Amino acid sequence: MEFSHIPVILEKTIESLAVRPDGIYLDGTAGGGGHSSEILKRLGDNGRLICVDQDPSAIEVLNERFGGDSRVSIVRSNFSEIPGITEELGINGLDGVLLDIGVSSHQLDCAERGFSYHTDAPLDMRMSQSGRTAADLVNELSFNELVRILSCYGEEKYAKNIARAIERERAAAPITTTLQLAEIVKSAYPAAKRHDKHPARKTFQALRIAVNGELDRLSEGLDGAFASLKTGGRLSVITFHSLEDRMVKQRMAHWCEGCICPKDFPVCVCGRKPSGRLILRKPVEADENEQKENPRSRSAKLRCCERINLTIY
Ligand SMILES: C[S@@+](CC[C@H](N)C(=O)[O-])C[C@H]1O[C@@H](n2cnc3c(N)ncnc32)[C@H](O)[C@@H]1O
Numbered sequence: 246m247e248f249s250h251i252p253v254i255l256e257k258t259i260e261s262l263a264v265r266p267d268g269i270y271l272d273g274t275a276g277g278g279g280h281s282s283e284i285l286k287r288l289g290d291n292g293r294l295i296c297v298d299q300d301p302s303a304i305e306v307l308n309e310r311f312g313g314d315s316r317v318s319i320v321r322s323n324f325s326e327i328p329g330i331t332e333e334l335g336i337n338g339l340d341g342v343l344l345d346i347g348v349s350s351h352q353l354d355c356a357e358r359g360f361s362y363h364t365d366a367p368l369d370m371r372m373s374q375s376g377r378t379a380a381d382l383v384n385e386l387s388f389n390e391l392v393r394i395l396s397c398y399g400e401e402k403y404a405k406n407i408a409r410a411i412e413r414e415r416a417a418a419p420i421t422t423t424l425q426l427a428e429i430v431k432s433a434y435p436a437a438k439r440h441d442k443h444p445a446r447k448t449f450q451a452l453r454i455a456v457n458g459e460l461d462r463l464s465e466g467l468d469g470a471f472a473s474l475k476t477g478g479r480l481s482v483i484t485f486h487s488l489e490d491r492m493v494k495q496r497m498a499h500w501c502e503g504c505i506c507p508k509d510f511p512v513c514v515c516g517r518k519p520s521g522r523l524i525l526r527k528p529v530e531a532d533e534n535e536q537k538e539n540p541r542s543r544s545a546k547l548r549c550c551e552r553i554n555l556t557i558y
Pocket of ligand 1: 251252274277278279280281298299322323324325345347348349350370462532
């Protein structure tokens, strides 16, 4: 299957990175290489690009696409490991990092990866193709853990009904496929609510986040990426739902915060200086045309922060 993924907010994202021809950049979610190839176009012979992805299928595609380019290193890893990746490559500071979070259209469209509730497939959802599957979680987690995951990661109002239905079904036989789970979720929804959006949407999002540890990896990834930037280096992040965007917004605000002394102190005693500066005051979203052409871009938000100080609080 060909790698089909249209990079979102492409122009503004590359612009936010202000690529220098001789700079060193890291694309932590290189996927099909859409954003990476635009970074590469702006690099001269002395520039360098590190393409990271945790999915072996993406690594295969990246090797085919960029394998012959001596400026590119392709690394199968998690972006939560950026400091280790750069150290291993002997790189001392990055000029820019891009994180375009979440799953690719390719992963969603490969039925056998088990991300979609539209086609029947094993209930998998692992981006890295290793570790515990969604089926493992659905069949093994306690009622309380299921409710927590569905509520926290899916913001699912009917989490308890769904967890109860899962418990009932798995007592009879293990839940192993995407459509089996989608039907269970549907049956747990109030009849009047079954026809708005697909009832399984939030459950599938929640399980995907849990299977891939997405919020924990993002938290580690943000800190590791920012710590790996040189002064003047930039971190651009594209997110697709509010849980991720909130984390990025708060982390960037924290880096950009200066003195935290109480307002009535006549002089600063904390000595804290901002270590970052926001390049985009507000998140950038896909324009109307892009949203029409690529519905996946509708929920995308781009934020960017520049490192201005080597001390990070
Ligand atoms: C939205 S796609 C990125 C697409 C890419 N920007 C392009 O233009 O083709 C996200 C990619 O990031 C990868 N990914 C998601 N979380 C990751 C993580 N924590 N570490 C490494 N790769 C990750 C996924 O496997 C997927 O290939």
